Amino acid sequence: MNDAGFIKFHRYFRSLNKNSRVILGNILNGQWIKCPDYIYEFLSNCINKKYTIERMLGECEDPNTYEYIKKFVETLIEIEVISIEGSLNSVEEKISxxxxxxxxxxxxxxxxxxxxxxxxxxxxxxxxxxxxxxxxxxxxxxxxxxxxxxxxxxxxxxxxxxxxxxxxxxxxxxxxxxxxxxxxxxxxxxxxxxxxxxxxxxxxxxxxxxxxxxxxxxxxxxxxxxxxxxxxxxxxxxxxxxxxxxxxxxxxxxxxxxxxxxxxxxxxxxxxxxxxxxxxxxxxxxxGKNLHDFTGEKLNEMQRNMSFKCVCDLSSKLYLCANHEIYSCFLIIGPDYIKGTVDDLLLNRLEDVQVIPVTDRVESCKNCDVRYFCSSECPGHDNFVYNNENIRNELCNQMYNFYSKIVWNS
Missing domain, CATH: 3.20.20.70 (Aldolase class I)
Structure with a gap:
């Protein structure tokens, strides 16, 4: 584990919280982990203070806490919730x-x-x-x-x-x-x-x-x-x-x-x-799902398979419109997502556009404690779904209790 640089949250990190528990996940690779809120607060404080891993572990008051935080941080790095400033783990994004x-x-x-x-x-x-x-x-x-x-x-x-x-x-x-x-x-x-x-x-x-x-x-x-x-x-x-x-x-x-x-x-x-x-x-x-079907090992299996992914890898592809405008995908065509024009492409000056999960922008969704789980992997599709009040309400009414049961066990 590289602990030379200070720790920081990954660009695709998001969190959810409910009843003194916090879910930390990566909205691109879909992986996530749950922890008590005081652990998350400790991690956030260390990141805000630009601690290295060594400095953060030095804050632990006993061996058991030290081992717990050490393994927790290793997992967060593995699932790309946090990263180390200056590390060579990130791969340069290439259009393919x-x-x-x-x-x-x-x-x-x-x-x-x-x-x-x-x-x-x-x-x-x-x-x-x-x-x-x-x-x-x-x-x-x-x-x-x-x-x-x-x-x-x-x-x-x-x-x-x-x-x-x-x-x-x-x-x-x-x-x-x-x-x-x-x-x-x-x-x-x-x-x-x-x-x-x-x-x-x-x-x-x-x-x-x-x-x-x-x-x-x-x-x-x-x-x-x-x-x-x-x-x-x-x-x-x-x-x-x-x-x-x-x-x-x-x-x-x-x-x-x-x-x-x-x-x-x-x-x-x-x-x-x-x-x-x-x-x-x-x-x-x-x-809707029948919640009585999900108990015991079935519930655990569903939780393991539940994905936090709600954006796709837009960095590796381009969509060139007939009018010469360029986007990452034809489903996110609009002023908020334009990367440039054909001329910009030829001069290698396209904009880097990071797509924000739609549920972070829709007023009735942005504080929901399962919003990244109910989103799909396609933000373009979700943009139309969650901005259609009738479809959004139907989805929420049918699926909120299901996702809450699986990820929060509540």
Whole structure:
């Protein structure tokens, strides 16, 4: 244990307190520990006074207290609640992936689309700017480029784009598509140009897909997957948004993907855009837990598995909008989260934006003693959920007692 520098709280440290007990956790890695409030006060005082570990242990009045604090501090360092100033434990954050929104246009009009993409509202990223971004990615050894929309295949210059990216970038190339514009002829063209194809389906059978995406989409996607396999292209994922209906059919979706030989991906529904306008139709209702099911060893197991994580690792990825603005993720687009523009990227002067848990900003949540446990790992998703009073109240009414029982045993 390095005790040369003074101790400090980690940048992702947060705490909760209830009835003379305190939970100390890391909102990024999800790990946490519980202690008496007087131990937390002792730790905080030592940190405020910029004590080293040696100096802090010197405050212990007897051997038992010394051993307890020593082990406690070792655990806090291990789970990254505290760190040592000047230590070499932190790894330099590196961007490994960039998603580029080629267009906001889409040939479909899905009822759950958070971006409200359609055939009429259109903005395309400038091809010359795109070339500069691809060059930047190659020079900076970015591992992965994902090309998204809207629907990327509505661009008439998409084949020129794909050929350029493939010829000038040595990393992995992924495309995100609804697959409805992929034909047998252009499948032959696309296979040598990309490494991975992500297809959005948002259902588990023809009826459920038609409800969200429209008629004939289900059969078309299955045909495209079959044709890709005929060309020995196997790196394909199929995604489904969890709506009121599909949330009950995850197993059916997984079985479908297994039969098709593709990777299944499920995503939370974010109540934004057209999804917000169709909430009553598609948003899955919160189902409360029966507290009588959690006693003894089951309760202990649930507590061990409960995660404090309520932010994702935004430092390793970028999302480049068609209007040239840059964010860490498409779910946190807005003035509070902008990192810069394409020009800022090319000049290596993007802002470091640290996302604050939404429950720290919502008035009715910010003093709640389980707020980091009920949050999801996606602050973008939570931003829409917790700022929707009806959804927030339903979540709280159904789940507060559950989380309180698990983490506080009360």
């Amino acid at each position: 992936s960039i998603t580029i929104e080629l267009t906001t246009a889409c040939n479909l009009n899905c009822i759950h689309c958070g971006a409200e993409c359609d055939q009429y509202k259109r903005e395309d990223i400038n091809f010359d700017y795109l070339k500069k971004v691809v060059h930047w990615c190659e020079v900076n050894s970015i591992d992965h480029i994902a090309l998204s929309g809207g629907e990327i295949l509505v661009r008439t210059d998409i084949w020129g784009i794909l050929k350029y990216v493939r010829s000038n970038y040595s990393g992995e190339i992924e495309i995100m598509t609804n697959a409805t514009l992929l034909t047998k002829k252009n499948i032959e063209r696309i296979v040598p140009l990309v490494n991975y194809i992500s297809i959005s389906l948002d259902g588990y059978d023809q009826e459920s897909v038609t409800e969200i995406r429209g008629s004939k989409v289900f059969d078309k996607v299955l045909k495209v997957i079959e044709q890709l396999h005929e060309h020995d292209f196997m790196d394909i994922s199929l995604s489904m948004i969890l709506t009121k209906r599909t949330n009950l059919h995850r197993k059916d979706f997984e079985d479908l993907c297994s039969s098709l030989g593709v990777k299944p991906i499920t995503r939370r529904l974010t109540p934004n855009g057209r999804a917000d306008k169709n909430l009553d139709l598609i948003y899955p209702r919160v189902k």
